[in-house]
Amino acid sequence: MEKVAIVGVGLIGASFGLALRKAGYDGPIIGVSSEAALEAGLEAGAISDTAPLLEAVEQSDLIYLSQPVDRIIETLAKIGPVARAGTLITDAGSTKVAIGQAAAEHVKRATFLGGHPMAGKEARGATAAQADLFVGRPYVLDQVEGVQADEFRSWIRRMGAHVIEMSASQHDATVALTSHLPQLISTALASYLSAQSETAIDQVFGSGLLDMTRLALSPADLWFSIINTNRENVIRAVDGYIEALIKLKGSIGTDDFSSIFASSSSKAATYRKNPR
């Protein structure tokens, strides 16, 4: 790997650059992004150079697309026809099927391998980037017959992430449950509360409400294309979740209430116990 391009120098892209450096990569890292993002990325040391998209793509043997899902799809249409053989294009988008389809359609000679680092934080942008953002976190890579990307995989491991390989469709079905559903649940809660006339709800609450509305702070522009490219899985998850909520409501005052609480509590505990 002699030259890397990061397209979209935000939190994830800039953290990828910093993590690459920390893992021992000392070649050039070309940033492709807005002026402000490039400045912040250079300042943070996450990129070493800047270039327009096609120029960066021409020179690089790893192209890392860390934009919102809809932008990644647009970028693939632009760079797919020109990226040369021997180049690995990968991405950090939150859904994998739609991006994989765009890659299959547009990428001609280069290799494409989709990815999804399950890492992030509330703050956005290169100024919030961290070299250790991926440490101990799952990093999902597409499992695709015949795609060789051993060097890239080993860099991800050297960054401290746990590489998990699965098909794009299994990824999307999984994150519909573990990421997209929780996001919509949180947004719907804040939306429901925002429609209440009772003003005391703005005063009388504890830390639980803060936990449950943290995801609701997430920006619509990011989520619009995530949910839209995983629509069927998400709708199935929301419908199943509503059934679970109706069942819990119906159990109030009965023994079932306690047994639902017990299984939920033990499930919630497993998320905190897994070595990751």
Place this chain on the structure above:
Amino acid sequence: MEKVAIVGVGLIGASFGLALRKAGYDGPIIGVSSEAALEAGLEAGAISDTAPLLEAVEQSDLIYLSQPVDRIIETLAKIGPVARAGTLITDAGSTKVAIGQAAAEHVKRATFLGGHPMAGKEARGATAAQADLFVGRPYVLDQVEGVQADEFRSWIRRMGAHVIEMSASQHDATVALTSHLPQLISTALASYLSAQSETAIDQVFGSGLLDMTRLALSPADLWFSIINTNRENVIRAVDGYIEALIKLKGSIGTDDFSSIFASSSSKAATYRKNPR
């Protein structure tokens, strides 16, 4: 205030004792609880003495009931008939109407004023108690005609809590939205996920899922009586929330999706901005 009894020396009761000390109270604090809780409370300095319930009630001019809701109701039935005039009985239960009704029925000569400190943490028990648990947190007190409890109110303020006065029924309607609904949403999420066969959901998730399942760790025994004593408000809140979720689901891919996200995000932000 010359002698205080704390009935139920758990996280809240022991924190109340420590907070009283920190606020300058130097009289006796009698603990009434299980052996283990009393030992932990003495060790922590949250109580100075121990006594059986009726003995403690006889001697104290402030009786602080910090048990689960159903236990508070049982305790009121026991102590109500014997507590003497001039004694203030208060509680820290999470619902106020049912407790207020029990007090109206059983408390004969003493004064009752219900309360609810909106404070807590994941760990339970006197060993987790903190003198500053109530600092900056809302402390709801029943607004009742003719009840004088100025000295108690001023101790709560000296502990750093924000006293908010409202009727028991307004309290219960409010916490149905800000506390009980979020609890059931979190429990239903963990319950729904625990019923999935897809094992990858235990590996592929980010910090958002941890936020959204933190409340699901809460013990059933505490929540059974909370929800059961606020049943109508809670059912109304769950039904309204489900409508909001269905509306959000229906908005996927449309402009409404972005506008729901925007109002949710701004509501979530207000919870983080309020001076409290």
